[in-house]
Amino acid sequence: MGPIMHQYHNIAKSQHINKVCRLIILLLILLMSPGLSWSKQAIPMAEDPEVEKRMLALTEDLRCLVCQNESIADSRADFSNDIRREIREQIQANKTDKEIIEFLVDRYGDFVLYNPPMKPTTILLWFGPLILFIVAVWSLIAYLRSRSRRVQIEEITLSEAQQKKAEALLNEENK
């Protein structure tokens, strides 16, 4: 086998490795896709589906304080397990949703709520986006107006000599 053949052999081999690599990557992507993953769900205390349903509805709007970007309903953290247990027990003790939320806010503060209450400290949070939107629309309108005014002025200030020159140029192009 000459050196050239040897080289070909190597290329073929590396192509083969490439293929295998691609297959592995494809498999990994498939494994990671949400539909196919076998991630563990929380073990539900499924004695009473009604309780479970109410508990889930409540915890969807509560923030897990340990893993702050997850709701307590989604979180697998120990903290969330405890809170879910607490809420289940309170539902079984015939507490209303409002009482349960109050219980948690008393202990963890408004921060557990994904829906912050309207309070003096949260006014900016509630109306800030609206104010920003109004300012943005107002400045857009102001800009568009000043631009159209500028364009009008420029049209008017085209002098006669310039007008003739422009026409001449256009005519030349049409020939």
Add this chain to the structure above:
Amino acid sequence: MKYLMPLIAFMVLAIFLFAGLSLNPRQVPSPLIDKPAPEFELNHLHEPEKVFSSADNIGKVWLLNVWASWCVACRDEHPLLVQLANSGLVPVYGLNYKDEDTVAMQWLRQYGDPYEVSVVDAEGRVGINYGVYGVPETYVIDKQGIIRHKQIGPVTVKSMEDTIIPLIIELQRQT
């Protein structure tokens, strides 16, 4: 002038973002400050037949330290707690949070035991009442049984010297 508005907008944004850098999203203000410490009765860690009641501590300033053997940050603050307990300034009580008794006792043998009493909160129920979400946490409770300060995360030399110790001395002076 043309660049003034974008510059101002950028400056405002930069100031907000810069301020955001120094905020700690884990530092959630506790709604329990200046509220009565939730009462509890729990068994001692070392003598399980004995019950400790938080009401027994009315009339003295005390620290409640939430700890666990599985908590890595607890190891960081532990020497400081031992030092504080040895100084005799204030009694330190331990809430052994969601832990196993034998492992917890082994842990105390290894790292030292600063606690007047450690009580067992194996299921974390008292922890929920105290709004615990990150161990270690330390509460300063005054003579009337009101929570005066909550340290989330390990106590440090700085937080001891700047906040906790001056606060304890001040609270002890009050009747």
